[in-house]
Amino acid sequence: MxxxxxxxxxxxxxxxxxxxxxxxxxxxxxxxxxxxxxxxxxxxxxxxxxxxxxxxxxxxxxxxxxxxxxxxxxxxxxxxxxxxxxxxxxxxxxxxxxxxxxxxxxxxxxxxxxxxxxxxxxxxxxxxxxxxxxxxxxxxxxxxxxxxxxxEVEKTLAAYSSTFSAPYGLYNTTKMVDMNFEDFEVNGQAYPLSYVSFEGDWEAEPDTELRRAAFDAFSKKLKDYQHTTAKTYDMQLQTEKTTADLRGYDSIFDYLLSNQEVDRSLYNRQIDLITKELAPHMQKYAKLLQKVNGLDRMTFADLKISLDPSYEPEITVEESKNYIDGALSIMGPDYIEMVNRSYSERWIDFAQNKGKSTGAFCSSPYGVHPYILISWTGRMNEVFVLAHELGHAGHFYNANREQNIFNARPSLYFIEAPSTMNEMLVANHLLKNSEDLKFKRWVISSIVARTYYHNFVTHLLEAAYQRKVYERIDGGQSVNAGILNTIKRGVLEEFWGDSVDITDGAELTWMRQPHYYMGLYPYTYSAGLTISTQVSKRILNEGQTAVDEWLEVLKAGGTKTPVELAQMAGVDITTEQPLRDTIAYIGELVDELVRLTEEIEAG
Missing domain, CATH: 1.20.140.70 (Oligopeptidase f, N-terminal domain)
Structure with a gap:
C-alpha cells in the first residue's frame, strides 16, 4: 500500500x-x-x-x-x-x-x-x-x-542568463512546492497521493479501480495549475525563439540542434519513422495488456500496468546490487568497481520524501564521482531504472578521467546510448539465467514496458508533441493550456488509434515533463536506444570485442560527433537501418510476449 x-x-x-x-x-x-x-x-x-x-x-x-x-x-x-x-x-x-x-x-x-x-x-x-x-x-x-x-550584446545576454533559465525553476516550484495532492477515496477509504507516489506506484497499481481513481485525482490537481504551467512554458519558448532570431538561425529547430552536432534530417527521421512504424506493435501490446488483465476497456491510465501483476518481484536496495553486478560484470572490473563504490560510498539518493524531484537522473561533476537520484519503490523494475542511471555514471566516470572538461561531454543526441545500453544488459542477463516461463515473460515485458515504452514511446510522443509546439512558435505564434492540451491529445490519439481510450486527463501529460525546458531533448532517448540496441546485440554475439569497443566509445566523451561515436561502436546512424532494425526487434519482443502468454495460459 x-x-x-x-x-x-x-x-x-x-x-x-x-x-x-x-x-x-x-x-x-x-x-x-x-x-x-x-x-x-x-x-x-x-x-x-x-x-x-x-x-x-x-x-x-x-x-x-x-x-x-x-x-x-x-x-x-x-x-x-x-x-x-x-x-x-x-x-x-x-x-x-x-x-x-x-x-x-x-x-x-x-x-x-x-x-x-x-x-x-x-x-x-x-x-x-x-x-x-x-x-x-x-x-x-x-x-x-x-x-x-x-x-557587448553577448555580455548583456550572459548577464540575463539566470532570468532566461527562470521558467524551469518556476516550473519545478509549481510542481514540487505549490502542488499539494489531497487524498483520494475509493469505496469510502482514503489513499495518499503525491507526484512521486503517482509516478512510482499508482500508475502501475494492479487494482483497476484504485489505479484509475488515482489517475483522475492526479489529473484534477494538474488541471488546477494548467494555465500557470502553460504560461511558464510559453515564456521558455518565446525566449528560445527570440534568441534564435537574434543570432540569425534559420529556425528555432536549427538553433536548438546546433549544439547536438546532427542535422534536422536525423531529428525528423527519429520522430516520423517511430510514430508510423512502431505504433502497430505498441497497439498490439496494449491489447495484450487489456486481455491478460481482463479490462473492460484499455484507457490511458492503464498503460503502465504489469502484464502479470501477480508476478511483480519486490526487491530491496541491497538485493538490486546483486542483479546489477551480475548484469554489468561483462563491462569489466573497473566498471564494476565504480558500481560497487556508488552503493558503498553513497553516491545514490534512494529515499522517497516530500519535495524530492520526480523521476531519476545522474549528475556527473567533472573531477568528482557521479551522483544518482532515484525514488526507490521496491518494485523490480527499479533495477532497470538504476541500471539506466549507472549507465550515465559509467559514461562520465570514463569520459571525465580520459578527457579534459571541454572534451568530456558528448552531444545530447548520444547521451542516452550508454544509459539504455545498461538496461539491455540487465535484460539479457535476466533472460540468460532463468527458463521459468513466467519469469521470462516478466523480463521481456519489462524490456517492452520499461526500456522501450519509456524511451521509445513516452519520450518519442513528447518529441512529436514538442515538434508541433515549436512549429507554432517558429511561425510567430504562442501557446496556452488549451492549445497544448489539444496538441498532446492529438499526438496520443494518432499513435494509439482505437487500441487505447485517451481518457480525460491524458492531454495534461505535457505538464509532467521537465525535459521541455532542455531544448530538443526528448527525441534523443529513442536515438540513444537505437544505438544501444544494436550494440547490445553485438555484445551478445561477439562478446569481449564489442565490449572493448564500447568502453572506448565511453572514454571518447565529446571528442567525436554522434555519427562518429556510433561508428566506433559499429553502428551507422546516417541510414534508417539501425532504427528500422530496432523497431522490428520491439515487434519481435511483443510477438514473443503473445506467444509466452498463450503457452502459460494453455499450461
Missing part, C-alpha cells in the same frame, strides 16, 4: 547521498561561491583585451578550464541540494544565489569567446595544432562564429 511521504529530515541517512565530496556544509559552499566571483573578476582583469595570438589563446583557455572545473562543483552542489527537497528554504535561497552569481560570472567572462572569435581563423587553427586538448572547444566555437553577436 502506498504511504504518505515523510519529510526529508525523517529519512534515514543511509538512504541519502553524501555530498561531502563536493562540500561539507552550506558555509563552505558560500565561501567557494564568493571566491569564484572574485576569481572571475581577476580573470577578466588579467585577460580581457589580451587575446591576440596563439600563446595568449592557449594561456586563456588553460586558465578558463581551471576556473570551470571549480565552477562545476559549486553548480552541482546547488542543484543537487534543492533536487532532494524543493520545499527547503535554505536550498531554495542557495539555488537562487548561485543562479545570480553564475549570471554575473558568465557576463564577466563572455569576452573570452568574443575575443577568440575575433581572431583570424588561421590563428585558432594553429592553436589547435599546438595544443590538441583545446581542438574540440575551438572547433565548436568556430561553428558558432556566424551566430556570434557584438561583444
Amino acid at each position: 502506498v504511504k504518505s511521504l515523510p519529510t526529508r529530515l525523517a529519512v534515514p541517512v543511509g538512504e541519502t547521498w553524501d555530498l561531502s565530496n563536493l562540500f561539507n556544509s552550506s558555509k563552505d559552499f558560500d565561501q567557494a561561491l564568493e571566491s569564484l566571483e572574485q576569481e572571475a573578476e581577476a580573470l577578466n582583469h588579467k585577460t580581457q583585451g589580451t587575446i591576440t595570438d596563439v600563446p595568449t589563446t592557449i594561456q586563456t583557455l588553460t586558465d578558463y578550464m581551471a576556473f570551470l572545473e571549480k565552477l562545476v562543483i559549486v553548480s552541482t552542489y546547488a542543484s543537487l541540494t534543492i533536487s532532494t527537497d524543493q520545499t527547503n528554504n535554505e536550498a531554495q535561497l542557495q539555488s537562487s544565489k548561485f543562479s545570480a552569481v553564475a549570471a554575473k560570472i558568465s557576463s564577466k567572462l563572455s569576452f573570452i569567446n568574443s575575443e577568440l572569435l575575433a581572431l583570424p581563423r588561421e590563428t585558432l587553427e594553429q592553436a589547435m595544432q599546438e595544443s590538441a586538448e583545446f581542438k574540440g572547444f575551438l572547433e565548436k566555437l568556430l561553428r558558432k562564429k556566424p551566430y556570434q553577436l557584438h561583444p
Whole structure:
C-alpha cells in the first residue's frame, strides 16, 4: 500500500547521498561561491583585451578550464541540494544565489569567446595544432562564429542568463512546492497521493479501480495549475525563439540542434519513422495488456500496468546490487568497481520524501564521482531504472578521467546510448539465467514496458508533441493550456488509434515533463536506444570485442560527433537501418510476449 511521504529530515541517512565530496556544509559552499566571483573578476582583469595570438589563446583557455572545473562543483552542489527537497528554504535561497552569481560570472567572462572569435581563423587553427586538448572547444566555437553577436550584446545576454533559465525553476516550484495532492477515496477509504507516489506506484497499481481513481485525482490537481504551467512554458519558448532570431538561425529547430552536432534530417527521421512504424506493435501490446488483465476497456491510465501483476518481484536496495553486478560484470572490473563504490560510498539518493524531484537522473561533476537520484519503490523494475542511471555514471566516470572538461561531454543526441545500453544488459542477463516461463515473460515485458515504452514511446510522443509546439512558435505564434492540451491529445490519439481510450486527463501529460525546458531533448532517448540496441546485440554475439569497443566509445566523451561515436561502436546512424532494425526487434519482443502468454495460459 502506498504511504504518505515523510519529510526529508525523517529519512534515514543511509538512504541519502553524501555530498561531502563536493562540500561539507552550506558555509563552505558560500565561501567557494564568493571566491569564484572574485576569481572571475581577476580573470577578466588579467585577460580581457589580451587575446591576440596563439600563446595568449592557449594561456586563456588553460586558465578558463581551471576556473570551470571549480565552477562545476559549486553548480552541482546547488542543484543537487534543492533536487532532494524543493520545499527547503535554505536550498531554495542557495539555488537562487548561485543562479545570480553564475549570471554575473558568465557576463564577466563572455569576452573570452568574443575575443577568440575575433581572431583570424588561421590563428585558432594553429592553436589547435599546438595544443590538441583545446581542438574540440575551438572547433565548436568556430561553428558558432556566424551566430556570434557584438561583444557587448553577448555580455548583456550572459548577464540575463539566470532570468532566461527562470521558467524551469518556476516550473519545478509549481510542481514540487505549490502542488499539494489531497487524498483520494475509493469505496469510502482514503489513499495518499503525491507526484512521486503517482509516478512510482499508482500508475502501475494492479487494482483497476484504485489505479484509475488515482489517475483522475492526479489529473484534477494538474488541471488546477494548467494555465500557470502553460504560461511558464510559453515564456521558455518565446525566449528560445527570440534568441534564435537574434543570432540569425534559420529556425528555432536549427538553433536548438546546433549544439547536438546532427542535422534536422536525423531529428525528423527519429520522430516520423517511430510514430508510423512502431505504433502497430505498441497497439498490439496494449491489447495484450487489456486481455491478460481482463479490462473492460484499455484507457490511458492503464498503460503502465504489469502484464502479470501477480508476478511483480519486490526487491530491496541491497538485493538490486546483486542483479546489477551480475548484469554489468561483462563491462569489466573497473566498471564494476565504480558500481560497487556508488552503493558503498553513497553516491545514490534512494529515499522517497516530500519535495524530492520526480523521476531519476545522474549528475556527473567533472573531477568528482557521479551522483544518482532515484525514488526507490521496491518494485523490480527499479533495477532497470538504476541500471539506466549507472549507465550515465559509467559514461562520465570514463569520459571525465580520459578527457579534459571541454572534451568530456558528448552531444545530447548520444547521451542516452550508454544509459539504455545498461538496461539491455540487465535484460539479457535476466533472460540468460532463468527458463521459468513466467519469469521470462516478466523480463521481456519489462524490456517492452520499461526500456522501450519509456524511451521509445513516452519520450518519442513528447518529441512529436514538442515538434508541433515549436512549429507554432517558429511561425510567430504562442501557446496556452488549451492549445497544448489539444496538441498532446492529438499526438496520443494518432499513435494509439482505437487500441487505447485517451481518457480525460491524458492531454495534461505535457505538464509532467521537465525535459521541455532542455531544448530538443526528448527525441534523443529513442536515438540513444537505437544505438544501444544494436550494440547490445553485438555484445551478445561477439562478446569481449564489442565490449572493448564500447568502453572506448565511453572514454571518447565529446571528442567525436554522434555519427562518429556510433561508428566506433559499429553502428551507422546516417541510414534508417539501425532504427528500422530496432523497431522490428520491439515487434519481435511483443510477438514473443503473445506467444509466452498463450503457452502459460494453455499450461
